[in-house]
Amino acid sequence: MSQLSAESEAASILGRLARPNAASAAHWPGEPEARQPTHTVYGGAQLFRHDIAARIGKGALASLDAYGPDAVTFARALGLPGADRLPTKRKDVKALFARDDLREAAPDAWLADAVYRRVREKLEREPVEDFRIDFEDGFGHRPDDEEDAVAIVAAEELVRGMKAGGLPPFLGIRVKPLNEEMKRRSARTLDLFLTAVTRKTGGALPPWFAVTLPKIQNPEQVRALADLLSQLERKLGLPDGAVRIELMIELTQTLFDPAGQLLLPRLLEAANGRCVGAHFGTYDYTASCSITAAHQTMDHPACRSALSLMQIAYANTGVFLSDGATNVLPVPAHREPSKKKHREENAAAVHGAWALSYRHITGSLANGFYQGWDLHPAQLPVRYAATYAFFLAGFDAAAARLKNFIDKAAQATLVGDVFDDAATGQGLLNYFLRALNSGAVSLDELAVTGLTKEEIATRSFKAILDGRTRGGATG
Numbered sequence: 001m002s003q004l005s006a007e008s009e010a011a012s013i014l015g016r017l018a019r020p021n022a023a024s025a026a027h028w029p030g031e032p033e034a035r036q037p038t039h040t041v042y043g044g045a046q047l048f049r050h051d052i053a054a055r056i057g058k059g060a061l062a063s064l065d066a067y068g069p070d071a072v073t074f075a076r077a078l079g080l081p082g083a084d085r086l087p088t089k090r091k092d093v094k095a096l097f098a099r100d101d102l103r104e105a106a107p108d109a110w111l112a113d114a115v116y117r118r119v120r121e122k123l124e125r126e127p128v129e130d131f132r133i134d135f136e137d138g139f140g141h142r143p144d145d146e147e148d149a150v151a152i153v154a155a156e157e158l159v160r161g162m163k164a165g166g167l168p169p170f171l172g173i174r175v176k177p178l179n180e181e182m183k184r185r186s187a188r189t190l191d192l193f194l195t196a197v198t199r200k201t202g203g204a205l206p207p208w209f210a211v212t213l214p215k216i217q218n219p220e221q222v223r224a225l226a227d228l229l230s231q232l233e234r235k236l237g238l239p240d241g242a243v244r245i246e247l248m249i250e251l252t253q254t255l256f257d258p259a260g261q262l263l264l265p266r267l268l269e270a271a272n273g274r275c276v277g278a279h280f281g282t283y284d285y286t287a288s289c290s291i292t293a294a295h296q297t298m299d300h301p302a303c304r305s306a307l308s309l310m311q312i313a314y315a316n317t318g319v320f321l322s323d324g325a326t327n328v329l330p331v332p333a334h335r336e337p338s339k340k341k342h343r344e345e346n347a348a349a350v351h352g353a354w355a356l357s358y359r360h361i362t363g364s365l366a367n368g369f370y371q372g373w374d375l376h377p378a379q380l381p382v383r384y385a386a387t388y389a390f391f392l393a394g395f396d397a398a399a400a401r402l403k404n405f406i407d408k409a410a411q412a413t414l415v416g417d418v419f420d421d422a423a424t425g426q427g428l429l430n431y432f433l434r435a436l437n438s439g440a441v442s443l444d445e446l447a448v449t450g451l452t453k454e455e456i457a458t459r460s461f462k463a464i465l466d467g468r469t470r471g472g473a474t475g
Contacts (some may be wrong), residue, residue: 003210017284027333028316031430033459037130037170038438039375039383040279046139046155049340050161057127058313059377063330067350068116068381071097077351078385081393082108113435114392119384122439127380130170130371133158135189136177136214137300144185150181172210172246177223187228194243200234210244210276215284216254219263222247222270224324227386230276249310250281252288264313278314279373282309282324288473293338298324298360304367323364325373326357329384361386370434391435396448402428402458403450406464426461433459 041056048105049055052093062211068074085108087093096102103110133145133154142150154173161167173193176186191210197205211422213225222245247267248256257263268275282303286296297303303324330353332346357379364372365387374383405425418453432449433456435441443453455464 035475040130053128064380071116127166133173176213177215194255212246214248219270226272250284277320279322323369324373330378388440391440418451
């Protein structure tokens with residue numbers, strides 16, 4: 001065979017890859033560049049008001065003031081790294097935290113102080129990132145006329161919030177399941193709500209609006225929701241695809257079809273391009289596994305296996321993943337503590353729930369789930385503290401590793417006892433991108449990595465190295 005004919009045959013063989021390669025690239029476009037909310041707060045639709053975020057923030061700050069009035073108390077309550085070694089006497093705390101070299105001399109104290117300051121600032125500025133107006137578990141079963149009325153009032157309150165400002169940057173509703181019992185009620189609520197909103201706004205919705213579908217039993221339920229949304233968008237004059245879909249993964253039959261095949265990819269396909277998130281429902285899922293209430297926890301092995309399947313099915317598809325919530329709420333045992341014993345019991349109850357939530361959230365983050373649910377205002381200080389501590393605790397070491405690795409232009413290097421390779425380089429960059437997304441660090445703080453803002457914006461380790469190899473930015 002001549003060289004020319006061999007090259008022609010090879011070209012023909014390689015040409016067959018064009019279509020499947022394009023299909024793969026379309027299905028797995030990579031991690032989305034959009035901001036992912038750190039949490040979703042679920043609240044009953046009957047309680048939704050236009051200033052809900054401010055109200056929740058006020059409650060969160062009140063809890064922090066009462067049970068975590070300073071950085072040391074808060075750090076000890078949560079169990080932050082090194083918190084047990086922090087001084088407790090006010091004089092010693094004041095002297096330690098006044099040091100100019102706190103970060104280098106006492107990193108545990110610096111972490112406690114940095115987390116506390118950032119949590120307070122977050123609760124004052126933007127306490128809620130994502131809110132779901134709940135017509136399912138948080139609302140319950142009510143007469144049709146009552147749910148009709150609540151749907152319209154909730155829509156009116158949403159419009160008030162849009163006009164006044166102050167709504168969370170992410171917002172949506174959770175409808176009832178599309179099973180035989182609830183499908184008509186669910187569709188009616190969706191129609192009433194969206195119609196009321198768009199009529200009062202002239203066809204506008206909040207910037208990031210999603211409908212969460214719970215207790216999914218088959219792909220056709222997801223497809224039906226996508227079709228209902230298309231119908232409503234045409235009816236209301238909304239752009240095609242204006243309303244996004246989030247999937248609730250909370251039943252065993254949501255994971256596998258009757259033949260034992262993984263169902264999750266088919267749910268994504270059925271959403272017809274609308275799916276932006278998949279949320280895990282810890283307590284419904286463990287109940288569907290016949291796990292008793294005492295053992296229905298986020299770190300149960302049954303939950304971890306289901307979450308792993310979600311990760312495998314939706315990695316690099318552009319779908320945000322969310323873990324569930326801690327259902328032990330940080331509320332005091334006594335409403336009106338008149339005795340010292342009662343006040344101590346209240347602090348113990350809140351601190352115990354905070355510590356449990358901190359462990360759950362940290363476990364989720366370590367397993368690659370950067371979003372979760374919150375059910376009560378007093379959980380918000382822990383949500384942000386756990387997230388910030390997760391990224392800040394390893395920030396300096398990770399920054400040194402990334403800077404060293406990039407400076408070596410992708411040559412394997414050894415920093416301390418940790419060996420880096422090219423895949424780790426992207427992993428380290430992802431760490432900083434996630435830290436930036438969560439608000440744990442600012443873009444200016446990432447300068448210690450040696451990266452420019454333009455390089456960080458590429459989100460690609462390879463692109464950064466290519467740029468430097470071509471004589472581009474040097475940081």
